[in-house]
Amino acid sequence: MLIVMKSGATKGEVDGVVQVIEKLGFRAHVMPGATRTAVGITGNPGTLDPARFEHLAGVFEAIRVTKPYKLITLDLQPDQTVVRAGEATIGGKELAIIAGPCAVESREQTFAVAEAVRASGARFLRGGAFKPRSSPYDFAGLGEEGLQILAEARDTFGLKIVTEALDEAGVDLVEKYADMIQIGARNMQNFSLLRRAGKSKLPVLLKRGIAATIDEWLLAAEYVMSEGNYQVVLCERGVRTFTQHARNALDLAAIPVIRHISHLPIVVDASHAAGKSHLVAPLARAGVAAGADGVMVEVHNNPDVALCDAAQALTPEEYLTMVHEIRGIHNLLTSPVSA
Ligand code: PEP
Ligand code: MN
16 A cells, blocks of 8 residues: 655654554555655555545545555655765766675775776775675685775775675674675575665665566565665666576666666666676666666776686776766766757
8 A cells, every 4th residue: 555645745644644554553664755755554464445544634645556566666756766875876866886896805905996996986885795606615705804894995985885795694794884785696585684684774785686587676675675774776787598608698678677667776787797807898888878877897906816706807997998988878868968
């Protein structure tokens, strides 16, 4: 059920609706918008009768939600969500750039990459301290020490930190050191992790699962939001198909499709889609051209010796060229059409 308030509804009227919902034992999600406030209801086991809410003061209409998701939809919030980490945003006017190494390997490596990231004007530094690796024998990250290095880089370079939590205990640590929790493709349907991230005050970057449909991905976002955390960024990173020429198949159509359904911002991870460094910039450019709010990309100061995802790492020089190109595309798309 979705309650749409009248455009001039007072805070007292919104609070009144929330109280009625909570008295019924359900959860109310208040979404203030530019023109009207909506209140989503979750936790109700069956359908609710709109008549129960329509007579309440300040209510314009109560709408039955027939889709499997409620909170991610444009019905609930017609204005696009702007996800904020301090002054850095994803989903606002600026093209968001999240760049950094696949894994934090050392202070020297992280700082060398962070310097290039800062020089590019990007606002987010990425880097894994806890790495989900296909083989148990591969480098799995520096753990808390890696988070400490990232926190130091944040203070030195003024960048916001995006880093992956593999499990619920990992979220506690990421909250201590970073600015945004990344949930990786392999964990997109780790429901206890999603619920834990939903209780966090930090924004969440939610990767699309390796073979997830759009609906499964949006429902994963719904899990996070249903716990009260509405600051979610979707990240398209390619899905597994029969292709062997790239690591994954970047699903560009997902960008306009998501835009059509959801108010959540969407970024493109060109690196994990590509798998090879020479494919990264073309995919990043295509993602921005398709309307992505930002790009995630892996950069290494010396890709030849990278401990994780070496083949797809851009050098700082390649990265700076790519940023120039994607900014050009974004500027073209956001500048007014001249006759
Ligand atoms: C990553 O971003 O480091 C990562 C492991 O990506 P994904 O979860 O998309 O594979
Ligand atoms: Mn990687």
